[in-house]
Amino acid sequence: MSQQERTVDGPVPTGRTAPAHLDELAQALEQAEAVIVGAGAGLSAAAGLTYSGERFTRLFPDFIARYGLTDMYSAGFHPFPSPEVRWAYWSRHIWHNRYEPGPLPTYARLVRLLAGREHTVITTNVDHQFQLAGADRTRLFYTQGDYGLWQCSVPCHVATYDNEETVREMVLRQRDLQVPGELVPHCPVCGEPLAMNLRVDASFVQDEGWHEAAERHRAFLTAHQGERVLLLELGVGANTPAIIKYPFWAMTADNPHATYACLNLGQVGAPSAIADRSVLIDADIDAALSALEPMLATAGRP
Known part of the structure; x- marks a missing residue:
């Protein structure tokens, strides 16, 4: 061993x-x-990057009010009603936990x-x-994995994609807890949705x-x-x-x-x-x- x-x-x-x-x-x-x-x-x-308590309620009051979210960890698995809503949540999550110190x-x-x-x-x-x-x-x-990377959700190929520019746009342009449909990311190879490059199951891309x-x-x-x-x-x-x-x-x-x-x-x-x-x-x-x-x-x- x-x-x-x-x-x-x-x-x-x-x-x-x-x-x-x-x-x-x-x-x-x-x-x-x-x-x-x-x-x-x-x-x-x-370092203060807590996923519950005051920081969570300060950053996500609107999502908490509408969907009853209790913390950032469980929110990542919440069955949001549409890709536009899902990416409104995730873009904010990524921005505050990956791109802000x-x-x-x-x-x-x-x-x-x-x-x-x-x-x-x-x-x-x-x-x-x-x-x-x-x-x-x-x-x-x-x-x-990395909050700053996306991968094909299938995955159809072994590659990841930097998401900073798109995430910034999602955060700036989201309205009523939704991002514009044209910002929802899709795989450039097969067209399926892109997903977070996180080790949550066997689909994780290394x-x-x-x-x-x-x-x-x-x-x-x-x-x-x-x-x-x-x-x-x-x-x-x-x-x-x-x-x-x-x-x-x-x-x-x-x-x-x-x-x-x-x-x-x-x-x-x-x-x-x-x-x-x-x-x-x-x-x-x-x-x-x-x-x-x-x-x-x-x-x-x-």
């Missing part, structure tokens, strides 16, 4: 919140020859912390906030860019096997642990020089087999990254 599939058995202790753990994380960053970042939904939530500079803090360090990023997030914060896109692997990013990520892991590696997990919960969490545990177990760090607000832990090489911080991610910056600056880093 490969390191990307194997998990590490053992009880999962709870995380502790104490300033000493930030010191440990700062030290691990300073000593690491390479950093492997795994980012989950909790990182975007820490998060309310808090969480991603920018992380990008600054990684500057000058050999690193790669794997993320299940589809909002591409890393790129908006100035990250090097060649170091990013978005496994689950295009050339996806495979190139996957290969760069795999090559990075191979190149740094056995080195002093920091596996930095940020905001990863229990929904998709097989993509980031379990592989990070396994890679830490396989490499005696590796350190596993888990930073999240809740759901923080590590198997007993790697507990002595784990840094567990149960805290707000934005606040923790903010506190890390001056620590690393004091150590002479940018």
Whole structure:
């Protein structure tokens, strides 16, 4: 079984919140020859990109009133009455979560912390906030898709299409919760509707860019096997642990020089087999990254 599939058995202790753990994380960053970042939904939530509550009611009051929507996640599966209404919702969703930076500079803090360090990023997030914060896109692997891309809904071919220009038009021109019919996107090859390039089922298109990013990520892991590696997990919960969490545990177990760090607000832990090489911080991610910056600056880093 490969390191990307194997998990590490053992009880999962709870995380502790104490300033000493930030010191440990700062030290691990300073000593690491390479950093492997795994980012989950909790990182975007820490940046203020929440899908429910005040932000949802502020951005979608009209859709809430008419369709009884409760949050952005479930709204994505709502059976809207027409393509024009569906794309009125989705264009607004895409715009506020993909093309606008998060309310808090969480991603920018992380990008600054990684500057000058050999690193790669794997993320299940589809909002591409890393790129908006100035990250090097060649170091990013978005496994689950991109709000900024469309694909054929069939799909009849393996390609994706940038949607920024059309989404902007949809947001600007929608009236009465509908977009003009001529803006509803269709596949240029077969004429069927275009769909979001998101991994919701087996129709998800892994295009050339996806495979190139996957290969760069795999090559990075191979190149740094056995080195002093920091596996930095940020905001990863229990929904998709097989993509980031379990592989990070396994890679830490396989490499005696590796350190596993888990930073999240809740759901923080590590198997007993790697507990002595784990840094567990149960805290707000934005606040923790903010506190890390001056620590690393004091150590002479940018």
